[in-house]
Amino acid sequence: MVVSFTVNGRPVTVDVPPEKPLLWVLRDELDLKGTKFGCGVAQCGACTVHRDGQAIRACITQVRAVEGADIRTIEGLSPDGTHALQRAWQELDVAQCGYCQAGQIMNAAALLERTPRPSDDEIDDAMNGNLCRCATYLRIREAIHHAAGRPRAAAGSSDDR
C-alpha cells in the first residue's frame, strides 16, 4: 500500500503493508532511528512521536493511519537540536543510558505545546506513560520546568560532598 505523509516537514511516500507500524516505517524505510522500540504495546513510550502535534505511540500506530498526517520525530523537533527541552536535557544532564529520552522529550514537547507552564502534577500526568528504566524521572521533571522557563530547586542535592 502506498502511504503519503510528511515527516519533519518533508513529504514522504512509502510502499509498505498497511498494517506495518509507523515505528518500523520510520526506522526501516526513512532511516529515522531516534524513535526507539521498547515494548511494542504502548507501555513504555520510547517510540513517542507527534502526529499533527499530538504525542502518539508509533509502535501501535499502523502506517495507514497516518496517511496525510504531519509526523514529527526527535530528529525534527528542532533544526539544530536547540529546542528548549533538548537544551534543558543537556544542561541538567538528564540521560543515563539515554534510550528512552527521545520518547520522553517528544512527549514533553507535546505537553509544553498545550500547557506552556505545567505544574508537577500536570507533568506527572502527562509523562506517566513514559518509562525510564534508569529512573531519571527527577531530572526529567526538573528539565521540563527548566524548559518551561521555571527553574526550581533540584529534588536532589549534593551539597555535602
Next chain:
Amino acid sequence: MATVERHDLAPETAAAVAAEGAAVGVPGGAVGRRKGAVGAREHSNAVGRRQFLRVSAVAGGGFMLGTWFDWLGAGEAAGAVGGPEAGVRLAGAMDDAALEAALNAFIRITPDGIVTLIAKNPEIGQGVKTMLPMIIADELDVQWESVRVEQASFDPEQYSGQSAGGSNATPTSWLPMRRVGAAGRQMLLAAAAQQWNVPVGALTTSPGVVHHRASGRQASYGELATTAGAMPAPDLETVPLKDPADFRIIGTDVRNVDAGAIVTGTQVYGIDFTVPGMLWAVYVKCPVFGGKFVSGNLDEVRAQPGVRHVFAVEGGTALNGLLDGVAIVADTWWQARTAQRVLDVTWDEGETAQHGSEAFAARAASLKGQAPGFTVRSDGDPDAALSSATRVVEASYHYPFLSHAPLEPQNCTAQWRDGRLEIWAPTQTPQSGRRLVASTLDMDEADITLHLMRIGGGFGRRLSNDYVVEAARVARELDGVPVKVLWSREQDVQHDFYRPAGWHHLTGGVDASGRLVAWKNHFVSFGEGERFGSSAGINATEFPAGFVGDFETAASLITAGIPTGALRAPGSNGLCFVMQSFLDELAHAGGVDPLAFRLELLSRTPERGGFDPERMRGVLELVAEKAEWGRELPRGTGRGIAFHFSHRGYFAEVVQATVSQAGELTIDRVWAAGDVGSQIINPLNAVSNVQGGVLDGLSEALGQEITIANGRTVQTNFHNFPLIRMRQAPPVEVHFRVTDNPPTGLGEPMLPPAIPALCSAIFAATGRRIRELPLSKNDLSWS
C-alpha cells in the same frame, strides 16, 4: 562451634566472577572482604598482568599513548605487582600491526592540539564513557572542552577490565587512568625540556600548555606532540601524580559526552546499528527454559512475506549459552516478527516443565523448622543465646524472581566472512561474549572482532551473552550476509537470567536492654547440593554476621532449571531487604529506636565482619541528621531507616511514606547518604546514579515479580512487570560523606537499603510488617 565459610573468594576473583556472570553464588562484590583490605586495592590492576606504556607516532605528526600488558607468573600475580623494568615501546620498535593497534590507545594528541581520549569500558548508562576520560584528562592537564572522547572496541591486548559490572570501573581504573594521563603529561614536559634545553623540573603546565616560567617560554601540547612521541615513556608505577587538591576536572560536574546525540536522536545504540545488506532475525526458543526442538512448520513460515531463511538451530544444555531455537530471517524485523506468529513448533520441554513458583514456595515453607542442608557460618551458641534472650522474634521473609528489563531489548549484529566473525554487541562482558562465541562455534577467539555499542540499559542482564551467540550462530548460517538478531519485549521478559527468589526463616533474640544477642537464619535458595546458583548465595559475612557472637546462617537449596543471574546489586538487592527488615523487627521487640539499635550494633568490634563499621556509622549518622530522624509525623506517615555495604560502597537511607487508611501508598521522600571514598569523580553523574538506583530499588519493591508456571515465565511485558513511573517517583536527596579511602563505584551500592527503608516506613505508618515482596501483594490498609 566450628565456623564454615563458603564462597569466600578473594575480592579480585569475586569481582571478576561477578563481572563475568559465572554460575557461582556471589552476593555483591563484597565477598570475603577483609577489614582494611580496601587500602590494598590501590595497586590492583588486572589480576596477574602488568600494564606498560606504549608510545607511537601519528601519521602527520603528534603522538599516541597507549598501554599493553604482560602476563605475570602465578607467583608474581599473587603478590604485589613489582617488576622493576619499565615497559616502553617506541614507535620505531613496533611493527605495522602494532602501530595500527595503537590507534586505539588511550591518548592521541595531534599537532592541531586536538586531544582524543579513549573510553575503554562498555557504557550502559553508568556514565563511564565520560568518567574514565575525565580522570586521564585531569592528570594530562588539558581543558575538558578540548577533549574528544571515543569508544574503544573490545581489545584485551590494550585494555584491562573492559566490562561493566560489579561497580568495578572506579576502583579498578582510578589509579591506572590517572597514571596514563600523568605519563602523557610527563612526555610533553620531556619534549619541551629537550627543545628548550632546560631541566624538566623547571617546567610546569597549565591546561594544554607547557611553560618555562624562568624564560617566559611556552608551547602548546599540539606543538610538542610530535617530539613527545619520541620521548621515553615513564614507568607507570612511579610516574608522579597530581595532589588531589590540584584536580581541575575530577570532582567537577561534567555532562555526559553523548548527551547531544541522545537528545537529537542520533546516538547509535546496538539496535540502531546497520551494515549494508543487513537482514533481521527473530530467534525463537522453547518457552520452557532449555527445551529442545523436535519439529515445526518451517516451510509455512518460510512462505511469509519478506522471509529469507528459516532454520532450526541445535543448541547445548547450558542455559547461558546457545539454546535450541528457530531462526526466522527476513528483510525487516517486523516481517520476521510477523512471520513468527504462524510458527508452530513441537518442543521437548524436558523436566523443567514440572517446575513452578507455587511448588518452590511450598518447598520453602516445608523447610521451616527442618534441619538446613548445610551451614554457611556458625559462631558461638545461638540456640543457648536464644533460650536466654529476653525477647525472641521469629519471622519468615520472601522475595520473588525479578527480571532486568533494560529498555533496549536484547540485540546483536554479526557478519561471518571467510571463517571470521565481526560482531557489534551491546554487551557488559565482551570478553565472555567472545569466548562463548568461540567455544560454541569452535573458532579461535582471534578470528572474532567485537565492537562495543552504547547500551540502552544493563542492570546485569548483559553480563550474559546468550543473544550474542545467537547472532553469531545465525550469521554463520547466512555466510557473508550481515544479520541483526533482535528480541521482542516478550522474549526479553521471558528469557532472562532472573534475580533468584529467596526465602529466609529467621529467629532473633534481644536482651533486657534491647541489644541483639542471637541470630539464626535458615535461607532457602536455589542451587545444587551445597553450591548456590548464580546470584543465589549468601555471604558468610552478610550483616549482621560478625557483629553478633551467637550467630548462624544455614541454607537449603532447591534445584530447578530456572536461569538466574546478577541483577544490579546482586544478592544484596534481596538480602538487604530481609536483614534490615528483621533488624527493624528486633529493634521494636526490644523497645529501641531503629536508628539507635543499628548504631549500637555498629559500635561493636566485629569478628570477621564484612565491612568497616566506622564508615557505616558515618553514613547512618549523616542520613539521620539530614532527614531529621525522630521528628514527629502525622498519623499514617512513617519513616524507615536501613543501611548496606556492597560493591565496596557504604549507603544508609531513610524513606518517608504515607499510607491512607484504605492502604494506598505514597512514597514522600528519600534521603540517601553514601561513602564511596575520597573522591566523587563526577558529582553531576554521581547524584543521578544514586537517585536512579534508589528509585530502581523502590521500583522492585512496589510491584515487580516474575512467577514461573510449568517451567516458563508467566509475565510478558511492562503491563504485568511494572517499572516505577514518574508519578510514583519521590524526591531523593543525595549526600556523600568523603572519607580517606580509595574511590569506589556507584553503579549499585545505593540500591539495596531503599527497599527495607521503605518497608520499615510502611510499618511505622501502618503497623503492618512487610515480609513478602512485592508490596502489591500486601494489604496496607489500617484503622
